[in-house]
Amino acid sequence: MRYIKFEDIENAVRDLCLSAAYDLPDDVLNALQNSRSTETSDRGKMFLDQCIENAAIAATERLPICQDTGFAVYFVELGRDAQICGGTLYDAINSGTARGYQDGYLRKSIVNDPLFNRVNTGNNTPAVIHLELVLGDCLKITLAPKGGGSENMSRIKMLTPQAGIPGVINFVVNAVTEAGGNPCPPVIVGIGIGGTFEKVAYLAKKALLRKVGAPNPNPDYATLEEEILKKINSSQVGPQGLGGNSTALAVHIEYFPCHIASLPVAVNLNCHAARHASVTI
Amino acid sequence: MKPIKIHTPFDDAAVTALKAGQQVLLSGIVYTARDAAHKRLCNLIANGQSLPLDLNGAALYFVGPSPAKPGYVIGSAGPTTSYRMDAYSPILIEQTGLKAMIGKGDRSPEVQNAMQKHRCIYFAATGGAAALISKSIVKCEVLCYDDLGPEAIHRLEVKDLPLLVAIDCHGHNLYHPEKSN
Numbered sequence: 001m002r003y004i005k006f007e008d009i010e011n012a013v014r015d016l017c018l019s020a021a022y023d024l025p026d027d028v029l030n031a032l033q034n035s036r037s038t039e040t041s042d043r044g045k046m047f048l049d050q051c052i053e054n055a056a057i058a059a060t061e062r063l064p065i066c067q068d069t070g071f072a073v074y075f076v077e078l079g080r081d082a083q084i085c086g087g088t089l090y091d092a093i094n095s096g097t098a099r100g101y102q103d104g105y106l107r108k109s110i111v112n113d114p115l116f117n118r119v120n121t122g123n124n125t126p127a128v129i130h131l132e133l134v135l136g137d138c139l140k141i142t143l144a145p146k147g148g149g150s151e152n153m154s155r156i157k158m159l160t161p162q163a164g165i166p167g168v169i170n171f172v173v174n175a176v177t178e179a180g181g182n183p184c185p186p187v188i189v190g191i192g193i194g195g196t197f198e199k200v201a202y203l204a205k206k207a208l209l210r211k212v213g214a215p216n217p218n219p220d221y222a223t224l225e226e227e228i229l230k231k232i233n234s235s236q237v238g239p240q241g242l243g244g245n246s247t248a249l250a251v252h253i254e255y256f257p258c259h260i261a262s263l264p265v266a267v268n269l270n271c272h273a274a275r276h277a278s279v280t281i
Numbered sequence: 282m283k284p285i286k287i288h289t290p291f292d293d294a295a296v297t298a299l300k301a302g303q304q305v306l307l308s309g310i311v312y313t314a315r316d317a318a319h320k321r322l323c324n325l326i327a328n329g330q331s332l333p334l335d336l337n338g339a340a341l342y343f344v345g346p347s348p349a350k351p352g353y354v355i356g357s358a359g360p361t362t363s364y365r366m367d368a369y370s371p372i373l374i375e376q377t378g379l380k381a382m383i384g385k386g387d388r389s390p391e392v393q394n395a396m397q398k399h400r401c402i403y404f405a406a407t408g409g410a411a412a413l414i415s416k417s418i419v420k421c422e423v424l425c426y427d428d429l430g431p432e433a434i435h436r437l438e439v440k441d442l443p444l445l446v447a448i449d450c451h452g453h454n455l456y457h458p459e460k461s462n
Contacts, residue, residue, distance in 0.1 A: 043445070047407055047410075050407045050410040050413055050443075051407070051409060051410055053410075053413055054407075054409065054410040054411065054412050054413040057412040057413055057416070058357070058412040061412065062350075063347075063350070063353075063356065063357050063412040063415070064347045064356060064357040064411065064412065065357070065409070065411065065412060066357060066359055066409050066411045067344065067345060067346050067347045067356060067357040067358050067359050067411040067431075068345070068359075068361070068411075069347060105347060105348045105349065105350045105356055106347055106348075107345065107346070107347040107348065107356070107431050108430060108431065109345070109431065118317070120429070120430040120431075120432075122430070148361075148362075149361060149362040149385075149386075149408065152362070180386060180387055180456060181385055181386040181387060181405075181408070181456060182362045182364065182385070182386040182387075183362075184385065184408035184409045240385065240405060240407060240408060241385075241386060241387065241456055242405065242445070242447070242455050242456065243455075243458075271408070271409055272409055273409045
């Protein structure tokens with residue numbers, strides 16, 4: 001058994017909040033640069049140039065890439081031979097999040113009640129924490145801060161098996177084109193297929209963590225990703241929804257076995273400021 | 282096409298002269314407001330009470346900036362998605378003389394009708410270019426609703442803020458070029 005200190009997690013999470021907010025990952029920046037080189041619309045080129053310049057300013061001056069520094073969403077892999085001492089894992093992550101958002105001058109965007117009492121919690125907690133138990137004695141924490149504008153464009157549908165591949169394609173393409181400029185395209189399209197109602201939403205979110213443009217290892221799904229990407233980019237939604245052929249940087253599908261009666265599908269969009277950062281303790 | 286320089290406050294003539302697709306550099310005073318502030322302003326109007334700021338000829342920027350680091354005027358300050366303000370904007374346009382809105386994404390037909398009838402303009406700022414945009418903001422102070430945190434109404438002074446006329450007061454909408462009047 002390996003022991004991991006509460007403070008070590010808290011400190012690592014605090015640092016993760018800052019680097020995720022300031023540093024656009026290389027794969028996202030490369031994808032934006034590739035889009036810039038193939039974009040046909042002058043207006044689209046201008047917007048992509050601004051996004052690339054923005055990423056450079058944010059990294060150099062340690063400023064948030066986007067003012068919406070998001071809901072702090074964590075994907076945590078806890079080794080079964082690791083034990084947290086000094087407090088709970090959830091408390092360590094929330095405490096590190098509060099410190100990170102304070103120390104990093106990041107925006108606090110969480111209200112404590114969705115309906116009756118929308119008062120800002122003041123420290124961007126609670127975080128959303130997805131915990132997975134794995135082999136080994138390490139703790140891997142991935143933070144994917146999620147902005148509200150793109151999250152609001154999410155969709156879920158319990159299709160039935162007869163809808164098949166065309167049903168999935170239509171649902172996804174409509175979700176992206178009807179979202180227009182709202183989620184800050186070019187977007188990354190996270191798609192969940194299969195599982196249950198709650199599982200498919202989780203898969204769609206998890207799909208956004210994949211390296212931009214890395215195909216699904218299953219060739220059937222990899223081909224489907226390509227086909228959907230092509231359809232989305234021929235829609236002419238374009239950067240900022242104002243025309244062009246760079247509507248999505250990538251389409252990522254995650255799938256799971258499902259019930260004989262069901263074909264659940266979920267779409268979770270990430271804006272072009274697709275932020276994520278990981279640490280292993 | 283070279284951006285044209287414009288400044289706040291706006292009158293009908295200034296709004297009428299702007300056409301969808303024009304790039305502009307905006308200078309002057311703009312006020313920030315998101316959903317929560319819009320709701321409060323519209324509640325005041327519904328109850329016949331006076332507003333904490335004069336919106337006649339003014340520009341509203343739909344933004345909740347991140348906090349300013351030491352030595353900085355403001356944090357990152359890109360636009361939020363505008364459709365969430367669609368229920369409120371026609372009321373402000375009709376009742377207060379609001380002349381300009383800055384945000385991102387398409388607006389409802391009701392907002393566009395109010396814009397046409399009362400001469401109001403909608404600019405798109407580049408969503409997600411928030412650090413870059415902050416360089417055009419030279420002054421920032423909280424005007425009211427401090428309890429809303431990032432959603433408070435701020436008074437910003439901007440210098441050459443790069444914007445695009447997305448919907449003009451003549452019925453042209455860059456999000457739907459095929460449907461424009």
